[in-house]
Structure formats: structure tokens, C-alpha cells
Amino acid sequence: xxxxxxxxxxxxxxxxxxxxxxxxxxxxxxxxxxxxxxxxxxxxxxxxxxxxxxxxxxxxxxxxxxxxxxxxxxxxxxxxxxxxxxxxxxxxxxxxxxxxxxxxxxxxxxxxxxxxxxxxxxxxxxxxxxxxxxxxxxxxxxxxxxxxxxxxxxxxxxxxxxxxxxxxxxxxxxxxxxxxxxxxxxxxxxxxxxxxxxxxxxxxxxxxxxxxxxxxxxxxxxxxxxxxxxxxxxxxxxxxxxxxxxxxxxxxxxxxxxxxxxxxxxxxxxxxxxxxxxxxxxxxxxxxxxxxxxxxxxxxxxxxxxxxxxxxxxxxxxxxxxxxxxxxxxxxxxxxxxxxxxxxxxxxxxxxxxxxxxxxxxxxxxxxxx
Amino acid sequence: xxxxxxxxxxxxxxxxxxxxxxxxxxxxxxxxxxxxxxxxxxxxxxxxxxxxxxxxxxxxxxx
Numbered sequence: 001x002x003x004x005x006x007x008x009x010x011x012x013x014x015x016x017x018x019x020x021x022x023x024x025x026x027x028x029x030x031x032x033x034x035x036x037x038x039x040x041x042x043x044x045x046x047x048x049x050x051x052x053x054x055x056x057x058x059x060x061x062x063x064x065x066x067x068x069x070x071x072x073x074x075x076x077x078x079x080x081x082x083x084x085x086x087x088x089x090x091x092x093x094x095x096x097x098x099x100x101x102x103x104x105x106x107x108x109x110x111x112x113x114x115x116x117x118x119x120x121x122x123x124x125x126x127x128x129x130x131x132x133x134x135x136x137x138x139x140x141x142x143x144x145x146x147x148x149x150x151x152x153x154x155x156x157x158x159x160x161x162x163x164x165x166x167x168x169x170x171x172x173x174x175x176x177x178x179x180x181x182x183x184x185x186x187x188x189x190x191x192x193x194x195x196x197x198x199x200x201x202x203x204x205x206x207x208x209x210x211x212x213x214x215x216x217x218x219x220x221x222x223x224x225x226x227x228x229x230x231x232x233x234x235x236x237x238x239x240x241x242x243x244x245x246x247x248x249x250x251x252x253x254x255x256x257x258x259x260x261x262x263x264x265x266x267x268x269x270x271x272x273x274x275x276x277x278x279x280x281x282x283x284x285x286x287x288x289x290x291x292x293x294x295x296x297x298x299x300x301x302x303x304x305x306x307x308x309x310x311x312x313x314x315x316x317x318x319x320x321x322x323x324x325x326x327x328x329x330x331x332x333x334x335x336x337x338x339x340x341x342x343x344x345x346x347x348x349x350x351x352x353x354x355x356x357x358x359x360x361x362x363x364x365x366x367x368x369x370x
Numbered sequence: 371x372x373x374x375x376x377x378x379x380x381x382x383x384x385x386x387x388x389x390x391x392x393x394x395x396x397x398x399x400x401x402x403x404x405x406x407x408x409x410x411x412x413x414x415x416x417x418x419x420x421x422x423x424x425x426x427x428x429x430x431x432x433x
Contacts, residue, residue, distance in 0.1 A: 197409070295424035295425075296424075298424060299424045302427035350416070351416060351420045354417065
């Protein structure tokens with residue numbers, strides 16, 4: 001039995017090594033081919049990797065799965081285009097397909113006005129697509145208000161539909177039996193965990209039910225989005241600061257509008273401290289109510305962005321080293337880091353939910369509770 | 371003077387790392403002393419670590 005296992009392990013290792021060496025040969029041939037311009041290609045490779053990472057972190061107007069160059073040096077993009085919705089103060093609403101941009105190569109024309117995609121943003125231009133710059137190389141063209149269904153928006157829709165299907169099926173199942181079926185068996189303990197270990201200890205027995213729907217939604221939304229961001233399709237939504245801003249904003253509004261008089265009392269007239277101190281504390285406490293959701297926003301955004309940058313840089317190192325030690329090392333590191341990112345994905349969802357619950361708890365706290 | 375913000379960023383990371391390390395160490399001590407309270411200690415530890423991390427990230431963005 002043990003021997004069988006060992007043999008399997010060894011064959012697997014041999015298989016892996018042969019794969020690596022195949023890659024190695026390919027790399028060698030490539031290297032010999034380009035010996036005269038190694039220095040130049042080295043730095044251009046680094047620039048390319050940097051651009052690739054930046055591109056990965058950005059939202060985009062088309063749903064690109066991958067792109068490649070064929071033997072004639074022509075670039076091909078595989079994916080599909082998405083609707084572009086622009087609101088222009090002169091021409092009003094403009095709706096057209098993002099395929100008109102040809103990935104930024106051409107000028108899109110709609111209803112007589114011209115638009116060009118430049119560094120992921122849409123600018124209004126003339127028919128030739130001229131973009132004028134200021135001294136700092138920033139484009140100064142007029143920008144229409146962009147309501148486009150971008151890649152991130154599509155992904156949020158997909159996650160929303162996915163969650164709706166999973167949880168409505170699970171809820172229906174409880175009408176016929178007390179035991180969950182199928183995928184619900186995996187989810188029930190997690191939901192109970194959110195209720196018993198996040199909501200009840202922080203908000204209290206009396207009021208926790210009002211907030212459960214939001215806490216569960218935000219927990220599963222952030223978790224699923226983070227996990228799907230780690231897949232090769234890898235559209236990462238939570239590294240868009242607008243998304244985390246909206247999530248934090250909902251927490252802020254819920255805290256503000258469900259707060260009782262004790263909460264406001266603690267902000268505007270802190271009990272138990274001398275009067276001059278009370279006046280001093282008002283601006284600090286008011287600032288505190290804004291800093292709390294702000295830190296929620298920054299934390300989620302920064303954690304996910306930092307994780308993705310590090311992971312992609314380590315994967316990019318594979319193409320810079322191209323030798324026996326560096327490439328397996330960067331593969332191993334990337335593998336280990338991916339596992340860490342799985343933990344971070346769950347941890348960030350947990351912390352976001354936990355802190356939201358904490359803020360709700362402070363908003364509805366009664367006098368006798370502490 | 372250009373590079374000073376990077377030095378500042380490095381100092382911030384060191385500070386945040388020391389802070390989170392101390393929280394983790396203290397939590398370990400507390401769990402070793404009272405294993406039955408480990409759930410509560412873990413929660414408190416995560417919240418404190420998250421708060422420090424948030425400040426660290428905010429400062430990094432400013433740098």
C-alpha cells in the first residue's frame with residue numbers, strides 16, 4: 001500500500017520535472033534566438049509584466065478572457081464586448097457596444113460625437129481621436145459621465161444571481177424539512193456562525209434580527225467575490241475602491257439611521273466627563289463616525305489589491321528568471337501565496353461583517369447593557 | 371527628498387508588523403493560560419489586528 005503510494009508520488013514528480021524541462025528547452029531556444037538583444041528584451045519584459053499587473057487590477061469596458069499574438073505579430077483578443085453607456089452634457093445619452101473601441105485602437109463614433117478609450121477611461125475627442133495633454137502628461141479632453149456596464153459590473157451581477165439562486169433554493173428547502181439538503185449542508189454552519197458568533201455577541205439578543213439580512217449578504221458577497229477573484233478568469237471586484245466604498249457606505253447609512261438616542265448622546269454630549277471636555281469631544285466623535293466606514297473601505301480594498309499585486313509579481317518572476325532554480329521557486333511561492341490568499345479572502349469577509357456588526361451594536365446599545 | 375516617502379512607508383510597515391506581532395503573541399499567551407476562552411480571545415485579537423492593519427494601509431496610501 002505504502003509502496004504503491006510512493007511509486008505514484010515518484011511518477012508524479014517525474015512528470016512534473018519533464019514538464020518543467022520541456023518549458024526549459026523552449027526558454028533556451030528562445031534565449032539563443034534573442035542573444036543579441038537580451039539586455040533590451042529584459043527591461044521590456046519587466047515593463048510588460050508591470051503593465052500586465054496594472055491591467056489586471058483595472059476595470060475594463062470589454063470582457064477579455066485572454067489575448068495572444070499570432071505568427072504575423074497580429075494581436076488577437078478573445079472575449080466579448082459590453083455595452084457602453086455615456087451621458088454627455090451636449091448630446092445626452094449615448095449607448096453603443098464597446099467593440100467600437102477595438103481595445104483603444106480606434107475612435108468610436110455615435111450620434112455624431114467621437115469617443116476614445118485611453119488608459120481605461122473614455123474621453124471625448126474629434127474625429128481623428130486627438131488627445132491633448134497638459135504638462136504632467138494627463139489628458140485634458142472632456143470626459144462624459146460613464147455609466148457603462150463594465151467587467152466589474154457584469155461580475156457583480158453574476159455573483160448576485162448566483163447568490164440569489166443558491167439561497168432561495170436553500171430557503172425553499174426549509175419549508176419541507178428541518179434538515180438542509182445538498183449545498184445547503186455546507187452553508188448552514190456558516191450562516192449559523194455568522195448569527196451566533198458575529199451578530200448576537202456584538203448586537204445583542206433583542207435587535208440582532210434586524211441586521212442579520214445585511215450581515216449575511218455582505219459576508220457571502222465579499223467572500224464569493226474574493227474567491228472568484230482568485231480563479232483564472234480572475235475578475236477582481238473588491239480591488240475596485242468604488243465597490244468597497246458602496247459596501248462601507250451601506251454600513252454607515254445603516255448605523256446612522258438605526259441609531260438610538262444613546263448613540264447620539266455619546267457623540268454630542270458624552271456622559272460622565274466635564275463640560276469643557278464634552279465640547280472638545282464633539283468634533284472628535286463626529287469624525288470617528290466617518291473614519292469607521294472609511295477604514296472598512298480601505299482595509300478590504302488594500303488587502304485584496306496588495307495580495308493580487310504580490311501574487312502576480314511572483315508569477316511574473318517566472319518569466320524573468322527562466323532557469324532551473326528561479327522558476328520552480330516562483331511557482332512554489334505563488335502556490336503558497338495562493339493558499340494564503342484563500343485565507344485572506346475568508347478573513348476579510350469575516351472582518352468586514354464583524355466590524356459592521358460591532359458598529360451596529362454600538363448604535364443600538366441600551367443604557368443598561370454596559 | 372524624493373525617496374523619503376518610501377522610508378516612511380517602510381517605517382509604517384515595521385510599526386504595523388510589530389503591533390500585530392505583539393497582539394498575536396499576547397493572544398497566544400492568553401489562550402495558553404485559558405484555553406476555554408480561546409474563541410473570545412481570537413475574536414478580540416482579529417479585531418485589534420484589523421484596526422492596526424487599517425491604519426497601516428491608510429498611512430501607506432498617504433505615503
